[in-house]
Amino acid sequence: VIIYINLKMIRYENNSQAANWFVTGLTDAEGCFYVSITKNAQFKTGWKVLAFFEIHIHKKDIDLLRFVQDQLGGVGRVVPNGKNAYSFRVNSLKDVLNNIVPHFDNYPLISQKLADFLLWKKVLIKMQNGEHLTDAGIKEIVNIRATINTGLSSALKAGFPQANPVTRPLIENQSIPHEAWLSGFTSGEGSFLIRMGKSLTKIGYRIQLVFTISQHVRDEKLLKSFIDYLGCGNYRAYSNRELGDYICTNFEDIYTKIIPFFNKHPILGVKSKDFMDWVKAAEHIQNKEHLTQEGLNKTFAIKSNMNKGR
The missing domain is CATH 3.10.28.10 (Homing endonucleases)
Incomplete structure (x- = not known):
């Protein structure tokens, strides 16, 4: 361990x-x-x-x-x-x-x-x-x-064949009570991803950073509240699963909102290592290094060591 x-x-x-x-x-x-x-x-x-x-x-x-x-x-x-x-x-x-x-x-x-x-x-x-x-x-x-x-x-x-389920309490109007709540929630359900796909650019690849938080669709309102709280992102539902995502893919929002938030209110555990690597990739993109073969190779290396590759 x-x-x-x-x-x-x-x-x-x-x-x-x-x-x-x-x-x-x-x-x-x-x-x-x-x-x-x-x-x-x-x-x-x-x-x-x-x-x-x-x-x-x-x-x-x-x-x-x-x-x-x-x-x-x-x-x-x-x-x-x-x-x-x-x-x-x-x-x-x-x-x-x-x-x-x-x-x-x-x-x-x-x-x-x-x-x-x-x-x-x-x-x-x-x-x-x-x-x-x-x-x-x-x-x-x-x-x-x-x-x-x-x-x-x-x-x-x-x-207990005669069991009669009690009424489930109704949970509404949830609002994030503290920045650290979101850091804790993200430490559990968040994902920091680097997507790489082929493109017609000179280097032949495009890079996209993705931040997602997944949860059961019953918490759709909570996930949607992250959009206002963080000032960016969207909600995505899956037609074939009872799952929803808060997702942010806009690089400017990631660089100016998501990264500063979690730098100030840290994620803990192994996922914090993924976040730090993700930030390195963001710096490469911000500095246009990903447009060179050397920079692309660095990003490939970062991606391969993140998440399940860690």
């Missing part, structure tokens, strides 16, 4: 408000609020309930998970989770109630994930009151679970 300890993390550690909003932004991108209900004969009801918080990302970003863990009071564990991935997970009811819930009450999520958090919090309150140990309480928790994330599993549908 490569360790990334850099001045950008230290900058956030010295600014608690920015660090907290960064954590919320990253959670809006990569976090999940789980309610697990499994058969267990050791419980009077026959069911065991567990509520936990998790952020799941590639193993290259294990230091980013540790940063989040530190910001949330050092609770939970950073553990391997699948091939080439790690999770930061908090499943102690005490830690969830004392550390996780207060954080997101004070620094609220703004994506549709906020609805999952609000429902999850209702389950936590029931667990705190011991209701998950009663038949009536289990049924109420199942009704809430039916509305969180992807709904009920086949086992839960079979175990």
Whole structure:
């Protein structure tokens, strides 16, 4: 595992408000609020309930998970989770109630994930009151679970055929609360790309820088809000997938708006390395170096080491 300890993390550690909003932004991108209900004969009801918080990302970003863990009071564990991935997970009811819930009450999520958090919090309150140990309480928790994330599993549908999903909270009028929220969100869902295609120019290739942030179409309004917030870009929907993009390809906007924003409000983790390489490519374009074979070769080299090539 490569360790990334850099001045950008230290900058956030010295600014608690920015660090907290960064954590919320990253959670809006990569976090999940789980309610697990499994058969267990050791419980009077026959069911065991567990509520936990998790952020799941590639193993290259294990230091980013540790940063989040530190910001949330050092609770939970950073553990391997699948091939080439790690999770930061908090499943102690005490830690969830004392550390996780207060954080997101004070620094609220703004994506549709906020609805999952609000429902999850209702389950936590029931667990705190011991209701998950009663038949009536289990049924109420199942009704809430039916509305969180992807709904009920086949086992839960079979175990609770009369389940009646609660109404999902309506999340509207989201607005970015702090610059660090967008930095955190981009650290999770953003992409810095270099497109290279053949052209009729003397050098034979054209280069285009692309900045995108992808999210489920249910957060279309949130993605569209980035256009006004950053003063550039467009929204793109996919006809064959439930996915939308905020996308910026205009070089002047990238050079004068996107790059200065993230220089001032840094991305963390491996994606920050991609951003720094992307900025190098932008400087080549700004200085017209990409119009020479030598400059083109430099850009090729930068591109090959970015993203999955890193």
